[in-house]
Amino acid sequence: MYAFAVGYLGQLLQFPDWMNNLSPFGHIPRPPAAEFDWTPPALLTLLAAGLAWLGLAGFRRRDLETK
Numbered sequence: 001m002y003a004f005a006v007g008y009l010g011q012l013l014q015f016p017d018w019m020n021n022l023s024p025f026g027h028i029p030r031p032p033a034a035e036f037d038w039t040p041p042a043l044l045t046l047l048a049a050g051l052a053w054l055g056l057a058g059f060r061r062r063d064l065e066t067k
Contacts, residue, residue: 003023010020020026027040 003025006015006020006023007025009015024044027044029036029040
């Protein structure tokens, strides 16, 4: 929802640039207007994988009894 609001309404409502940078879509280049660079998508993928790993590690450490 945030990415939609900033992406479509950000320029109309004149949001500051830092708000656009909070969305992952603010870091992905938009070909053909800009040359495609693989660094931002790779970093976002690594960040997502790291956060997923942390989430799964926390999920395994839950204090629940399974029977």
